[in-house]
Amino acid sequence: MMAQLTAYLLSEQVVNILQAVILLAVGLLLASVASRAVQKLLIRHFSQHHAVLFKRLVYWLVLALFFASALRQLGFSLGVLLGAAGVLSVAIGFASQTSASNLISGLFLIGEKPFQLGDIIKVGNTTGEVLSIDLLSVKLRTFDNLYVRIPNESLIKTEMINLTRFPIRRFDLMIGVAYKENISEVRQILQHVADNNPLSLDEPAPLFIFNGFADSSLSIQFSVWTKRENFRDLRNSFQEEVKIAFDKAGIEIPFPQRTVHLVQPQAVTPQQSSDSNNV
Incomplete structure (x- = not known):
């Protein structure tokens, strides 16, 4: 029994699984370290929300590379996976045109930079502090502590007022x-x-x-x-x-007033009434 267990643990399949788990663990660690380093480097030369965006991009890029290496270690063919991912992305693209529109609008917002993290903006009837600027939406916190998500497409199409743009x-x-x-x-x-x-x-x-x-x-x-x-x-x-x-x-602040003039009707005399009946 022990010999069979030892042989299984030393088999190539188990070794590949352990190597894949180690790759994922190392990938998570390196992705976290690299993303933080990129944020610290870019925040000196770019705005805060650009630094946060590049931080997320580097994190997921490094993690995706180690994830692909782990799948390859398990024996998966990357060519087949990429082909399946391409077909799936086309299907998702047709099914989620709104998301694609929000993604493109997010790129325009990133390039235009109408607001930054921490700014107070007003969109329609909603006013709040910008918490995050993502590729699909912008998150706000209103003054009564509500969490509001606004799609990027709505921000592109709607008038937006930045209340804290200028000092x-x-x-x-x-x-x-x-x-x-x-x-x-x-x-x-x-x-x-x-x-x-x-x-x-x-x-x-x-x-x-x-x-x-x-x-x-x-x-x-x-x-x-x-x-x-x-x-x-x-x-x-x-x-x-x-x-x-x-x-x-003693300065008076008036309130709206209306003056109504009442006109008293003239009394009709008996002679006028008789003359009217004769006519």
Whole structure:
């Protein structure tokens, strides 16, 4: 019994299986080391998402080479496997035209670089942080911590807004004041609030625009600039400070109003009623 077991363990089939397992283990190790080294090398000269993409490419390429070597060690013919893979890829290509479109769109996104990992983008009604940029889709994390996958084809066809592309952003405050208010005084109050807000930038300078005469108010736009990481804090604090300053100065922010004039009908006299009946 022991002699048969020893002979089986020393047989060529078992040795080939062990060699194939060793090749796969070494391949996993080398693929991990090589991909990390490539990422560290490329991140100095390329964007983060390009480095991550090349890291994955090197990982799977090295792993595929060792996997092919393991199959050859087990006695599989690589020519037959490649032929079968070619036929299978053609069949899958006809069955998954959407995936092919997403793949091509992903290559365009990689070349165009409209956003990077960590950017905040808005696609349709979805706004979130870019977690990964893959060949088939882009993954986002929304502000309420939801995971959103957007196909690359949709990104190519749809308007996309990168909210963190540039280092500063502008906040536009759209506000209306009563017709009785002094526009110059309103301008001074808004400018004073902007000057005292630590998140508001002095350059570019705040912008005051008198948009015109609305139905119930004088329409005003006041725009201030801030660093992109402070945009949300500025939007909250600036509007609160404007409301407090307007209340202190007695500036009225009107709400829509309608004036209704009631016309009393004229009373009909008996003589008019008689004349009408005679006609």
